[in-house]
Structure formats: C-alpha cells, structure tokens
Amino acid sequence: MGKITVDVKREVLRANDMLAEALRREWASRSMLVVNLLSSPGSGKTALLERTLEILKGRMRVAVLEGDIETDRDAERIRAKGVEAVQITTGGTCHLEANMVAKAWERISDRDWDILFIENVGNLICPAGFDLGEHLRVVLLSVPEGDDKPAKYPKAFRTARWMVLTKMDLLPFFDFSPERAVSEAKRLRPDIRVFRTSAKTGEGVEEWANALVEEYRKMYG
Ligand SMILES: Nc1nc2c(ncn2[C@@H]2O[C@H](COP(=O)(O)OP(=O)(O)O)[C@@H](O)[C@H]2O)c(=O)[nH]1
C-alpha cells in the first residue's frame, strides 16, 4: 500500500512538471514574465500586488491569477485596481498545480500580457513542491511571522530566487531581525535576492516593481 501511494504521488508530480515546462515555454514564446508568489496566509501577497499594480500601470500589461481555497475576494481586490484577474479556487487543496493554472490561463490567453502574477494558496509547505511553469518564484516573509521561518520551511526558500520581507512598517513592534532572516535564507540559497517592503507606507515597493521590469527586460530586451 505504502509503495503504491508513493508511486502515484511521483506520477502526479511528473505530470505536473511536464505541463509546467510546456507552460513555461509557451509563456516565453509570448515574451511573458510569469511570477509565482508564495507565502503563509496573511503575509501580504495581495497587498503587495495591489501596490505593485499601481506602479506598473501604463508601463506593463499585467494580469493576475489568484489561488485560494475558497472565495474570490483576492481577485476582486485586484479587479478593483482595474487589472484583469482570474480566481482559481482549489476547493480544499492547499497549493496550486500546473493544470489549475493552465485552465485559468486559457481564459485570458487570447490577449497579450507582459507580466503574469500567480498568487499561490497561502501556505509555505505544499506550494513549494509544485512547479507552475513560472520564470520567477518569489517567497514573502512578513515581520510578524518571525525571522526563523526560512529554517523551518526550507523548501520554500531554497526554491525561490527572490525573497520579499513584507510589513517592514511593523519592525518596531516585533523582535524580528531582518539580518537573521536574510542570513537564514542565504544559508539555504546563497544567491537569493532580497527586498524589504511595506504595502502600508509604500517603502521598497518601487524598488521591487522596478526589479520586475528589469527582469522582464533582461529576458526579452
Ligand atoms: N502593517 C501592515 N499590514 C499589512 C501589510 N501588508 C498587508 N498587511 C495586512 O495584512 C493582512 C493580510 O494581507 P493580505 O495582502 O491579504 O495577505 P495574503 O493573504 O498574503 O494575500 C491584511 O490585513 C493587510 O492589510 C503591510 O505592509 N503592513
């Protein structure tokens, strides 16, 4: 029984990775930068996106796929910014899989986009194991969560190329050491690029948004 479960799991992952690879190629052929945002629930993924979209407006054609277990509240928040958003409700599953993303993508693939954000289901464990075909994986860590999270959830931080420390405005109220968080993350991934932001004050958001534009230009000139 144990062996069959393991084999099935491996097959599911293999099918996911093949589809993810096909999506990555399709998106690259259409000159798109696709960004997968990972974090615990409430770390500020949607809030950072809301701010980022304001900055990117008029510069890049941006769309968002919103992953949640239930409700389409986050997609509504994005649409309120005048940006195209497709909600993916997983109905209990704690992460997005490439097939869910492919289905949502179909709904907007008739138009041209420069950057596609995928907000993953809030969770630092399961989403780390599923490639969605993204070009850039970003993990968010908010000040109230504690600076020990990279060591506790290593896969999320090892597989992310960028890390955003969010809610920096709350630093005076928590025993959170950004230096410790960064050094723990770097132990897992020495080349991880770090941003510090606050969606409340706007601190660091412009730098992060500009880095996304730079990343896009690096890929497509
Ligand atoms: N103080 C502060 N609160 C924030 C910040 N970003 C998000 N929040 C709050 O944190 C909560 C969760 O944010 P949300 O964007 O929904 O997180 P998500 O679940 O990761 O998408 C909300 O109440 C936000 O107002 C921030 O930079 N500073």
Ligand SMILES: [Mg+2]
């Ligand atoms: Mg959200």
